[in-house]
Each structure stands twice: as C-alpha cells, then as structure tokens.
Amino acid sequence: MPEPLNAGGQTPPIEPPTGCTSTLIWRLARRLYADHQPGPDGWCLNCRPAILYPCVARQLADFGLATAMGHTAAAPHLANKGHHW
Template sequence: MNYPFDRDNPPEEPPARTDRLLWMVAYALRAEHEPGVDGFCVARTCVKESELWPCRRRSLADGGLLAAAWPLVELPGRKRRDART
C-alpha cells in the first residue's frame, strides 16, 4: 500500500481530502501511546494494564489515521477511487 503520509511520523495537520475530525482524534490517541525504554507503552491506561508496546490503543490510532486518509490510499493492482472529490 502507498500511504499519503509517513506512517512512522504522521503530520499533526491532516493531509488534504482526509476526514479531519477522525484524523485529529486518531493523532491525539497515537501521541499518548508511545514506547517506553522498558518496551511497555507509557500511557497511563496501558501502564495500569502492563501493556507491551505497540499496545492495542496505538494500533487503533494507526488504523484511525489510515481510515481518515482512506480515499487517498493506493492499493496495488487497483486504481484509487476518490469518493470525496
């Protein structure tokens, strides 16, 4: 898949033609769930549950960024269909 953003370091500002609200919520969730030096997530909810990184919430946030930008994602062997233009 070709992503319209850097998956390792997505921009805080959503790319053009993405779902802005979904991007902002997913970005905020992603920013909370970072790896600690011990291999566990540093977010308070994950520390309480001793969740290894990447935790479930980080994976959910990454999926949210992808969903927000879905019309811009190019899949191999298939032409992109942009429903928002």
C-alpha cells in the same frame, strides 16, 4: 501486530494532510498516536506497566490514521503498511 505508522523517521502531522477524507477521525487518531508511544523498556508509556507496545490504543490510532486518509483493508495492520505522510 500492526506496524507503527512511523515511516522513515516521520510522524503523522498534527494537522490533517491534503487528501484526508475525515478530519475528525484524523484528529482523534493523531491524539491517540501521540499519547501511546513506546518506552525504552518496550512498554506503552501511557498504559504501563500493563501492556506491551503497541497497545490496543496505538493499534486503533494506526488504523484511524489510515482510515482518515481513505485506506481500507480487512485488518488494521494491512491499512498502514508503507504509508508515508
């Protein structure tokens, strides 16, 4: 499973940061990130009660944020490890 992009208590900023290579991908992925958060019971708040967190949409959001910053990897879960905003 991919690791959440929440690095050190920080969340990705709403506006694309400096160095972002695709503002459109950033804005779409950031919206998915905001919409698919974990609930206290371990379920995605937007997908409940069907999907445990991280749901597919949150995994795509993590991958999209990393891609918008120019990070590439063979698998989405490799693209965001250790990324700080």
